[in-house]
Amino acid sequence: MPHTRKRKNSPPPPSREAEHRRIHEVIHRINSDIKRFHSKFLNDRKIDYVACSSCMDKLLEDWQMDNESHPTWKEFVECTCSNKVPSKVKSSEEYSNIMYICERARDFEIMIPNMRNELVSCIKKHVYKYCQSFEEDAQPMEIAPVTEYASFIESQKQDIDSKIDNLNHNILTYGETKSPFYKFVFNGQEHETLMEDITENITGVCDLLRKWIKEDQTYPERLSQEIQFNNSYKETLQDDIRKLSRDRKSKEQQIERLERSRLRVLDDYQSHKNEKTSLKRRVEVVEQKLERLSNDKEKKNKEITELEETRSKRGPMSPRDRSNLDMHIDKCRADVDKINEDEKIMNKQLKRLRRQLKQVSDRTYELKVEAVTNRHKQYELQQEITGIDIEINSLKERIQSIDEKNEVIKKIRNMKLSPATLREKHFQRKKSDNQPDDNLEEACKFAAVGVASDWKQLYERLPFIPARTKSRRKNDLQTMDLIGARRDWTDEEQAMKSLEKWRTFNRRGDVVHLIKALRKIRKVDVARMLESKYMVTDVYS
The missing domain is CATH 1.10.533.10 (Death Domain, Fas)
Structure with missing residues (x-):
């Protein structure tokens, strides 16, 4: 069984691939040793452990020893060398099985401690040290591949620790069952099962390490895929920004058109308002004139009535007086006719002015409504532009976040692929070992x-x-x-x-x-x- 030497001042791994090969070599070597042990000792060979213990009883009786005389298989083998074993016993299948048990225990007790030490050293000094997610460098960002790999590592560590704990427990149990040797043989099926469990524990750890290395090998590629996905998503966001910018520009142009229209409408509104005021004043003037004409007409009619009463009440008048009075009455009647004619003209003018005033008032109101509607439309468009600006800023922030994430992912990927990171980790470990x-x-x-x-x-x-x-x-x-x-x-x-x-x-x-x-x-x-x-x-x- 090969022994692992601890090299002093060992150089840092030249590359990540070299470190993976080193770990794979340890796993392959351990699995090969376990396979050889299984094929040699944990095969289909049937051993009657009770018959073997009976054979030992005969030997111990011949050697005048008790069941506690041999603490382990080593003392028993030494005893077979220093004491004579009857040829009949030596040629029996039971004795051959006992020696087979000794050989199996010897190889197992040499193999397992070295194998466990080599495996644990590989885990602590290589896998735990160099197969990392660098999640701390991504904080406080949540990057899916980094978080997933960090969770995977934590799960693997728990599974590995659990299996190694079981391995240590089984090794301790094996150590408690191997003495005395007579009991070890008698309970052979128990320690054989323990050997199978221990080798299965080691194989399970190797499988976990192989899975871990596979994940570590694909980790940079997953980071690259995340960068590509982020860039694709970034392009989509940029397209959305361009669409929103075009929409914003269109709305700004609408606002400009509405503003020009509003100013034009306000000018028309002001001129119509002035015209309306002027027409109102003209209507008032005409109404005042009509009122004066009505008053004058009333005075003239009153004067005519008074003159006619005077003429009828007075007695005989001279022809000259009668002629003057008649001339005065005729003159008043002519004035009334003239007033009636002026009233007729004034009423026509008033009617025309009122019609114009109504048209101007209606148009003034329409212009006012149009100006207010334009203002409301401008306000609504401005609100929509504000919403677009908020959305554009949000998209820009997301793009900035994507860029920051990509920078962190690139940094982690470079750290993962760079031999300088491995050297730094190596010297950190060396420094911590010397403290x-x-x-x-x-x-x-x-x-x-x-x-x-x-x-x-x-x-x-x-x-x-x-x-x-x-x-x-x-x-x-x-x-x-x-x-x-x-x-x-x-x-x-x-x-x-x-x-x-x-x-x-x-x-x-x-x-x-x-x-x-x-x-x-x-x-x-x-x-x-x-x-x-x-x-x-x-x-x-």
Whole structure:
């Protein structure tokens, strides 16, 4: 089984395609190793594990050993070399199956840790590092391909973490079942199933990575398609702006025509209004003249009546007086006739003037209505132009937003395709790897809240350098339990005190050790949050 070497001062990936090939090589190598293991050990070979344990009973009886004498397959194989195995047993199918189980366990225990470390290293140092959506560079914009790929990445991370958690749990379970070797053989079907589950977990992770790489390879193309779609949409919006501009210009021309018409109508209206005023004054003058003529006529008729009464009442008059009186009466009657003639002329003139006044008044009103209608039409057209301006500005803002989006998409696409981005990510990782771990105290405070009542399990799983025996750990737990009960500590306070004690006895402790212990007690959510907060990698290995 090939071992992965950690190269010091490894160069950054020369290109995105090279990084994808490197990840594909790891996936291909792991899948090939699993296929070889399956074809060799997890094939159709039928093993009677009960018969194998009976064979072991005979061997142990011959060697005068008990069932607990061989912790693992290694001690059993060493024992077969140092103790004689009866030829009858050696030639039996059961003994051959036992040696087959030993060989299978040996290859599995060599293959799986290396394979898991290589896979997790690939995930943390390559996939998580270089296969990114750069969603943070798109904020606060919502760009569909970026958001979709970011959601896909988050989903993939959750699925990968879940499968690796199951993988770690199955590996721990396998480690608990492999000792003693007699029980390992007797429960052979159980550990065979565990081997299948573990290899299936690894294959599942590889499938997820292959799917992720496929999405990452097509990501720049999807960004290009989004740019093309945005440009097409932008052209449609520009066509709409041109149509609206033409409509706006047409309405402006209508307003200009209406304004010219309105001014012309106002001039006509003013002249007709003046003419109407003049005709009114002329009608008033004629009416006044008619009134004076009527008064004069009345006076003359009265005078004639008085003269005729005077003539009838007076006695005999001289011919000369009678002649003068008759001449005076005739003159008055001639004046009345003349007044009647003038009245007739004046009435005709008044009738004509009133007819003209009515025509001018009607036309004046029509011109006034026309001017008001023009003004209303101008107002409506101006309102429509305002609406068009608002719509044009809205379309321009959308075009500006599209241009800004395209610039961001181009930037993300260039970052995705540029080797300079890979180099920057590489050196960021290298710099972060060289930084000392100064966050353990803060991480312990955070973990204490998440662990709470499970603090005893966590303390038992934490590593100690130098090593601390089980009895001492048990004594530590009893002491902390007693002190906590006396001082009425909460679960969170108990957890924090246990982590402080761990830091006291383990001077080389760091956040990675804490995260590993959290995963061992199935506090996966707390472990993930610490990984995300402190950018911790390679926790699984």
